[in-house]
Amino acid sequence: YNLVLTTADTFTYQRITVNGGCVETDTITLNVISNDALEITPAQPQVCAGESVQLAVMSTTLGELEWTPAETLSCSDCPNPVASPSSTTTYTVSSSIEGCAIEQSVTVVVPPAPVLNARGDLTLCPGESIDLNPSGGGGQEGTTYLWTTTSNPNVSAQVNPVVTPAVTTTYTGTATNFCGTATDQVTVTVIVPGALIDVNGGVDTLVTCRGFEFDLVANVQNSTNGSESLVWFYDGESELGATTTFTATTSGSATFVYQYGPQGAEECDQQTQTIFVQVNDAPQQVLLNADT
Numbered sequence: 001y002n003l004v005l006t007t008a009d010t011f012t013y014q015r016i017t018v019n020g021g022c023v024e025t026d027t028i029t030l031n032v033i034s035n036d037a038l039e040i041t042p043a044q045p046q047v048c049a050g051e052s053v054q055l056a057v058m059s060t061t062l063g064e065l066e067w068t069p070a071e072t073l074s075c076s077d078c079p080n081p082v083a084s085p086s087s088t089t090t091y092t093v094s095s096s097i098e099g100c101a102i103e104q105s106v107t108v109v110v111p112p113a114p115v116l117n118a119r120g121d122l123t124l125c126p127g128e129s130i131d132l133n134p135s136g137g138g139g140q141e142g143t144t145y146l147w148t149t150t151s152n153p154n155v156s157a158q159v160n161p162v163v164t165p166a167v168t169t170t171y172t173g174t175a176t177n178f179c180g181t182a183t184d185q186v187t188v189t190v191i192v193p194g195a196l197i198d199v200n201g202g203v204d205t206l207v208t209c210r211g212f213e214f215d216l217v218a219n220v221q222n223s224t225n226g227s228e229s230l231v232w233f234y235d236g237e238s239e240l241g242a243t244t245t246f247t248a249t250t251s252g253s254a255t256f257v258y259q260y261g262p263q264g265a266e267e268c269d270q271q272t273q274t275i276f277v278q279v280n281d282a283p284q285q286v287l288l289n290a291d292t
Contacts, residue, residue, distance in 0.1 A: 038062070038095060038104035045083075046109045048179035052084040053108060055091065063096040083108050114143050114175035118184040123226055124165070125191055125261060125268030132171055132186050133160040143177040165190055168225065194223030196258040196271040206275055208248045209282040216254055216275070218242040223260035226268065231257050234277065248279045 017024040039058040047053045057065065057079045070076035072085045083091060088110045094103040118133050132147065139145060139159035147155040149169055155161065163171065170187045197219040200206060208214040216232050220242050232239045234246045234254040246254070255274045261267035 038093065038102050040091075040093065040104055040106040043106065044109075045106065046111065046178060047083075047085070049086055049110055049113065052082050054080055054082050055093075055106060055108075056080040057093055057095075057104075066094045068092050068094075085110055111142050111178050112140060113179045114140060114177045114182040116145075116173050116175040116182040116184045118171075118173050118186045121187040121189070123189040123191060123262040125226075125266075126166075126193055127164065129162050129164040130188060131160050131162045133173060133184075136160045140175070140177065143175050146174045146176075148172050148174075163188065189225050191226035191260065191262065191268055192224040193269065194228065194258065194260045195221040196256070196273055197221060199256050199273045199275050204276060205278055206254075207278045207280065210248055210250075210279050211282060212248050213245050214248055214277065215243065215245050216256070218256045218258065218273070220258055223268075226261050227263050229257070229259040229267075233257065246277075248277065251279045252277060 012027055015026045017026075041056050041058060042053070045053045045055070055067075062079075065077050065079060067073050067076045067078075067081055068091070069089070072083060072089060073091070074082040074084075083089070085108050088107065090105055090107040092103055092105045094101065096102065116133065117135050119131070119135075122130065124130060136145075136159040144157070145159050146157055147161055149155055149171055155163070155171065163169075165188050168187070168189045170185055172183060172185050175182045199218045200216060201219075206214060206216075216234070218230065218232070220230065222228060230240065230242050232241070232244045232246075232254060233256075235249050235252060237246065239246070242256075253274045254277050255272055257270065257272050259267045259270045261269075
């Protein structure tokens, strides 16, 4: 009697034959050789670029060995090659046991060195927000992030945190993974607000004569850490500065405009005040004849 067997694991079979009062028992063990018979250590190797790790096959009954890819191995037919991959690489070793071909693989992970390229220093208006690391995307796999200031050792653990500093602040970012640490800094300068207090001492009207020069004076508490614009406007003309002189031409408003903000066209605030300039005609000289 013949029996065809298919088995996935090593198994022992018994054949029991009964003939009248006679019983005969035979056994056979089918030794199934699987890839699990080939074990590579370490099982989850990890190295940084430029580093090496030694791989080893744990078995004493193997036939000839062949490792692939061989380019970054110290040997391709030995049980313990040294792997020096420049990027994550899967190595496969092939051999045989009792005529059965087997193979096993291991992946040597080469994580990239941490990278942190924070945005450049910048100036903000009071109350504005900014992200510190817009080029960071979702971050590097296996990398942790920490942002700190001199007064706060734990601002954020996000890749690209959004901050709203109340005062000028320098943020230091640190990216850390298996292969080291990278740092970068961002200084966010916060403009201190300015204020237009009054013009010409707070009077509503300035009286002058046509053709006469008159002075306009704005009392300004200047902002700091940014740029300012101070301009007087009267009768289609403009003059820079808090204090200026115009020539009276016609009655109308003189307006002072005060702006402050970061460099460029941006502005944090614009404040204006107006004074009415009343222009009277100058008195005429009258010649009188002497009494005769």
